[in-house]
Amino acid sequence: MKQEFKCIKCGLCCMSLKGVEQAKKLDDGTGVCKYFDRKNKLCTIYDTRPEICNVEKGYKFFRDKISYNEYLKLNYRVCEELRRTKK
Template sequence: MFKCDRCGLCCQNIGGNPVYSDLDNGKGTCRYFDESTNLCRIYKNRPLKCRIDEAYDLWFKNSIGLEDYYELNNEACNILKKNRRK
């Protein structure tokens, strides 16, 4: 299972990504992101594309190993965190 620390940065940085354009509130943040809690308001019913493990099983398992997939997701998290500090 992907270990998410719930920082919310992925939900706050979807602008310009065509995969998530339907979730963009017009400011580059997911329309379901709750700034007061830093969590998803519809977490239990969030879209499949927001579910790391289930997305892997459906779309990526035939093209990349699970550990490599997790590493790519961790790298994306680390980039968002690094850019937040600037």
């Protein structure tokens, strides 16, 4: 069975788009996703969000470079780093 990414829905990735080339069209100009509800800390288009915002679907952009398990590990590492630095 394929392992799934367990998102805690903190919204930190949605608020950290500055400099992320793949998310450039989503950035509202402040580094925050234009579809992110800052008050409720939720994505307003979650069910139809772009593939780059869905870890499982976003793997297609990286599958020629790293294994799926390594990709998940990197995503968890980025999440941990965001939580550590954005407190």
